[in-house]
Amino acid sequence: MRDKKPTSASASGRFQKGQSGNPKGRPRKSKTPEARKSAFDVIVDRKLTVMKDGVQHELSVEEALLHKTYQQAIAGSRAARRAVLKMILKREQALAEKAPAKQGKIEFGIEHDPENANDALVILGIARRYSEGPEDQYDRLKLEPWAVQAALRRRRGGSKLTEKEIGEIKRTTWDPETLIWPRGTRP
Structure with a gap:
């Protein structure tokens, strides 16, 4: 009688209890920054060539989108105005975090409420x-x-x-x- 070789699959095609059907496991995600970028990140990082006053300028898509949002806000779009106000608030908060701690309150001109x-x-x-x-x-x-x-x-x-x-x-x-x-x- 022949000795049976231990196999991971039985005659029915199923794996034996306790043995993985995928011994190498799931492939790991790439750790390179390029592989982790979303489709939006890829588009926003692209450069556009724009003509302004007869001169070519290079802008990122992000800069072009911001410029268009500002134009729409000026034209009266409520959603664009809200977006611009949020950008202003976000920028002000970032600047406040980077600014050195104030020793005392110093007033410069008119304060805005x-x-x-x-x-x-x-x-x-x-x-x-x-x-x-x-x-x-x-x-x-x-x-x-x-x-x-x-x-x-x-x-x-x-x-x-x-x-x-x-x-x-x-x-x-x-x-x-x-x-x-x-x-x-x-x-």
């Missing part, structure tokens, strides 16, 4: 502060012409601007004479 809408308009460059005289006790703002122009461009349909509305726009805008008014409106 994040809960104050006027401060937000000033920080974003949508408005500037002004005063009507030395005894003016109010926080007065005038809107930047680009912001007013963007709002006028976004006006869809509706009625024509009234004389009162035109006067209010002129009163609350820096350099209102630079504005391009909607068709049918006489400033």
